[in-house]
Amino acid sequence: MKIAVDVMGTDYGPKELVLGAVNAVKAFGCETVLVGDETIIKKLLQEYHADSDERISIRHAGEVIAMDEHPAIAVKSKKDASIVVAARMLRNKECDALVSSGSTGAAVAAALFCLGRIKGIERPAIATPIPSLTGTTVVLDSGAKVDAKPEHMVQSAIMGSVYAEKMLHITNPKVGLLNIGEEETKGNEQALATYPLLKQAKQINFIGNVEGRDINKGTVDVVVCDGFVGNVVLKFAEGLASAIMKLIKEAILNGGVLAKLGGLLIKPAMKKLKKRLDPAEYGGALLLGVRAPFIICHGSSKAKAITSAIGVAMDFVEKDVVHIIGQKIAEAHERNEEINQ
Amino acid sequence: MKIAVDVMGTDYGPKELVLGAVNAVKAFGCETVLVGDETIIKKLLQEYHADSDERISIRHAGEVIAMDEHPAIAVKSKKDASIVVAARMLRNKECDALVSSGSTGAAVAAALFCLGRIKGIERPAIATPIPSLTGTTVVLDSGAKVDAKPEHMVQSAIMGSVYAEKMLHITNPKVGLLNIGEEETKGNEQALATYPLLKQAKQINFIGNVEGRDINKGTVDVVVCDGFVGNVVLKFAEGLASAIMKLIKEAILNGGVLAKLGGLLIKPAMKKLKKRLDPAEYGGALLLGVRAPFIICHGSSKAKAITSAIGVAMDFVEKDVVHIIGQKIAEAHERNEEINQ
Numbered sequence: 001m002k003i004a005v006d007v008m009g010t011d012y013g014p015k016e017l018v019l020g021a022v023n024a025v026k027a028f029g030c031e032t033v034l035v036g037d038e039t040i041i042k043k044l045l046q047e048y049h050a051d052s053d054e055r056i057s058i059r060h061a062g063e064v065i066a067m068d069e070h071p072a073i074a075v076k077s078k079k080d081a082s083i084v085v086a087a088r089m090l091r092n093k094e095c096d097a098l099v100s101s102g103s104t105g106a107a108v109a110a111a112l113f114c115l116g117r118i119k120g121i122e123r124p125a126i127a128t129p130i131p132s133l134t135g136t137t138v139v140l141d142s143g144a145k146v147d148a149k150p151e152h153m154v155q156s157a158i159m160g161s162v163y164a165e166k167m168l169h170i171t172n173p174k175v176g177l178l179n180i181g182e183e184e185t186k187g188n189e190q191a192l193a194t195y196p197l198l199k200q201a202k203q204i205n206f207i208g209n210v211e212g213r214d215i216n217k218g219t220v221d222v223v224v225c226d227g228f229v230g231n232v233v234l235k236f237a238e239g240l241a242s243a244i245m246k247l248i249k250e251a252i253l254n255g256g257v258l259a260k261l262g263g264l265l266i267k268p269a270m271k272k273l274k275k276r277l278d279p280a281e282y283g284g285a286l287l288l289g290v291r292a293p294f295i296i297c298h299g300s301s302k303a304k305a306i307t308s309a310i311g312v313a314m315d316f317v318e319k320d321v322v323h324i325i326g327q328k329i330a331e332a333h334e335r336n337e338e339i340n341q
Numbered sequence: 342m343k344i345a346v347d348v349m350g351t352d353y354g355p356k357e358l359v360l361g362a363v364n365a366v367k368a369f370g371c372e373t374v375l376v377g378d379e380t381i382i383k384k385l386l387q388e389y390h391a392d393s394d395e396r397i398s399i400r401h402a403g404e405v406i407a408m409d410e411h412p413a414i415a416v417k418s419k420k421d422a423s424i425v426v427a428a429r430m431l432r433n434k435e436c437d438a439l440v441s442s443g444s445t446g447a448a449v450a451a452a453l454f455c456l457g458r459i460k461g462i463e464r465p466a467i468a469t470p471i472p473s474l475t476g477t478t479v480v481l482d483s484g485a486k487v488d489a490k491p492e493h494m495v496q497s498a499i500m501g502s503v504y505a506e507k508m509l510h511i512t513n514p515k516v517g518l519l520n521i522g523e524e525e526t527k528g529n530e531q532a533l534a535t536y537p538l539l540k541q542a543k544q545i546n547f548i549g550n551v552e553g554r555d556i557n558k559g560t561v562d563v564v565v566c567d568g569f570v571g572n573v574v575l576k577f578a579e580g581l582a583s584a585i586m587k588l589i590k591e592a593i594l595n596g597g598v599l600a601k602l603g604g605l606l607i608k609p610a611m612k613k614l615k616k617r618l619d620p621a622e623y624g625g626a627l628l629l630g631v632r633a634p635f636i637i638c639h640g641s642s643k644a645k646a647i648t649s650a651i652g653v654a655m656d657f658v659e660k661d662v663v664h665i666i667g668q669k670i671a672e673a674h675e676r677n678e679e680i681n682q
Contacts, residue, residue: 217584262608
């Protein structure tokens with residue numbers, strides 16, 4: 001299996017991505033093609049003593065799409081941008097999946113432009129796995145589409161369920177609609193219009209509305225929301241988690257000698273917890289609804305996160321998630337036609 | 342100064358509210374009128390040895406609005422519901438401010454129905470103070486109005502600025518629009534339409550878009566968002582903070598003898614931190630935009646939170662926030678008329 005990695009346009013530069021890919025090849029025995037500036041990649045491979053590994057190849061791409069560029073315009077005008085080159089390789093089946101950690105907007109645009117949507121899918125969605133008290137919750141959409149229509153939300157629910165079932169091994173995953181109250185009558189226009197559609201969708205196990213506080217409780221396995229709300233919530237989670245950790249550290253450091261000793265003693269336990277909560281362990285988010293396996297990592301991903309993402313990408317391919325989503329969406333369309341007849 | 346407290350319709354029943362009010366009278370020397378079932382309140386006052394305190398009075402209200410009732414319908418049909426009786430007292434100037442911790446929807450509906458909006462305000466907003474790394478950030482709207490129009494968001498920004506300046510003593514408070522990117526071109530339709538209006542509003546110090554991760558960083562003092570987004574984010578914060586604390590406890594308990602000892606040693610420091618982050622210390626959220634000081638507490642508020650809320654209500658009255666909001670909104674309207682001429 002060959003995974004393409006777009007190594008450009010990220011916060012820490014190509015070195016973390018190249019290292020992450022090198023480690024993935026060693027750990028999983030896959031092949032990888034590194035897409036980006038050939039000179040830089042070659043130098044990094046030498047540095048990591050991986051320049052003679054035949055499982056690793058390079059595809060040169062002379063341009064980069066920066067975080068602040070307009071995604072659709074940049075993707076259309078920069079034919080040689082690393083993300084566009086990589087997405088084109090995926091379309092041409094020169095690789096089985098793609099891992100990117102550059103601009104999310106550009107990744108989504110490149111996926112739409114080069115790969116296209118699965119038949120019947122109106123909008124792709126980004127599905128992000130986050131740790132909960134009971135395991136993992138999938139939140140989608142976390143930013144592919146703002147102002148989503150109710151139909152898009154239903155498709156998100158179906159895609160998120162396939163992901164939870166196939167890749168997280170959750171049987172009959174529970175789906176909740178993110179809302180401001182549990183009652184069916186609560187919510188904004190979008191939520192009010194989405195609720196009845198989710199209720200009648202036979203492809204999912206919809207259990208009703210969930211509130212913000214349910215996300216980490218693990219009340220449901222799949223949380224469906226608009227891309228705007230999902231993006232705000234997930235970025236907020238990042239900020240809040242790191243703020244709490246910072247405040248705990250400060251409190252211990254300012255708490256006198258005994259507190260400092262206590263801080264040292266709990267360090268191993270905290271390290272273990274940190275590992276469990278570390279987004280790097282989760283290996284990025286899945287762009288669902290496009291015609292090939294596409295993983296979007298955080299712009300500040302380090303090597304470990306990239307290695308995990310490559311593992312997730314392999315699983316994404318092996319479990320044939322793209323194909324199963326296509327089947328489920330086709331089923332949903334057939335059912336809708338039956339209802340409308 | 343007399344503060345009315347609606348003691349009915351909350352998660353823990355009237356006892357926490359009555360105790361909180363009794364403690365506030367002792368601590369702040371204010372008067373309070375407890376609105377709800379007279380028999381229950383009398384019994385609780387006896388229990389707390391406060392039945393002969395002349396600063397504490399009772400106003401009987403025979404009905405309660407439950408959390409799951411339709412707010413507007415319930416407020417209109419239950420004339421004798423505690424929140425309606427209390428709001429009417431506030432309108433008739435029988436008290437200076439009102440503290441409630443029943444159904445938020447019913448509180449907003451009662452405020453609109455009995456008090457009405459400040460002249461020029463189209464929609465009230467709930468402003469919630471939350472702890473940040475640098476102090477306190479005000480998030481509004483946290484649930485009074487979903488599907489807010491851009492004009493409502495601008496009014497929220499003005500009201501939030503007055504709150505931050507007068508009650509949190511922040512000079513020229515920085516205002517940010519909650520969005521999915523920093524650039525002016527990012528966002529959903531609502532955010533895109535709101536940005537230019539905030540930019541030209543002279544009554545506020547608008548610094549641009551902020552993302553979810555900025556809320557706890559303290560990047561800005563006032564975060565403006567739609568009531569749907571604000572509600573989801575704040576409930577998520579609750580859930581996430583308590584999940585992290587629970588996981589830390591578990592990690593320490595499962596970490597062996599040394600980790601447990603460490604846990605004991607850091608306890609005082611953690612307690613201090615918990616106090617700083619405790620929503621009970623913040624005394625509830627302000628319902629801004631209605632014609633009198635109205636505080637909405639969490640349905641699960643305990644006595645301490647109610648005491649804090651009464652303190653905040655007194656400050657709300659003393660700082661004349663309602664009047665100042667009226668002036669600022671009038672100024673904004675005058676300016677808009679000038680621009681349109």
